[in-house]
Amino acid sequence: MALPNRTGGRFNPRFNRQPEPEHRINEKIRVPQVRLVGENVTVGIYPTQEALRIAQDQEMDLVEISPNADPPVCKVIDYKKFLYEKKRKEKEMKANAKQSEVKEIRFTPGTDDHDFDFKAKHAEKFLKDGNKVKAYVQFKGRAIMFQDRGQLLLLKFAERLADVGVLEGLPKMEGKRMLVMFAPKGSKKAATAK
Known part of the structure; x- marks a missing residue:
């Protein structure tokens, strides 16, 4: 059996698409007039061609920074x-924003006091470190x-x-698990959960 010829098929735009630039620049700005801002520029409304000439005279680019304004705002x-x-x-x-994780603590309906204390200490440490804690009871x-x-x-x-965490809701069943979520106390998410 012969394989179909794939070169004679229809044009698929997904494979030949150039990434769209984040802003319209220079000749890509196609409006009659713009509000011009920037250093060494008299702020005001200019015809687009004149604004483009001003940018070229300074060996800079004309960049549309607010396309929804009337007229659009462009900066030299x-x-x-x-972009850099x-x-x-x-x-x-991104480096300054600490990524928080969800740590899981698992119980069974018959968890004894020693295990309970051990797991509670771990959960306290996780919450103090800024992580969320998902605690659940696994029923087998x-x-x-013994859901109660x-x-x-x-x-x-x-x-x-x-003292260290905020309960984000009452215990609820999901399949054979009953679970609750805790957010660290003092976090923005915890404040909205109250």
Whole structure:
């Protein structure tokens, strides 16, 4: 059996698409007039061609920074330098934003006091480190009949973590698990959960 000829098929734009630039620049700005801003520029409304000439005279780019304004706002800047600075700032912000994780603590309906204390200490440490904690009671086989024990255990756990964490809702069943979520106390997400 011969393979179909793939070169004679229809044009698929997904494979030949150039990435869209983030801003319209220079000749790509196709409006009759713009509000011009930037260094060494008299701020005001100019015909687009004149604004483009002003940018070229300064060996800079005309960049549309606010396309929805009336008329659109354009700035005379070095576009490559502008993109570099923007990427650098985004990278800095990403580095400064601590990624929080969701740590899981697992119980069974018959968890004894020693295990409970051990797991509570771990949960306290996770919350102090700024992570969320997902605590759940796993029911196996006939243990599903002891849902009330699971609920009491999770509420006792919530009481124990009250100093360092905020309960994000009452215990709820998901399949054969009863679970609750805790957010670290003092985080923005925890404040909105109250």
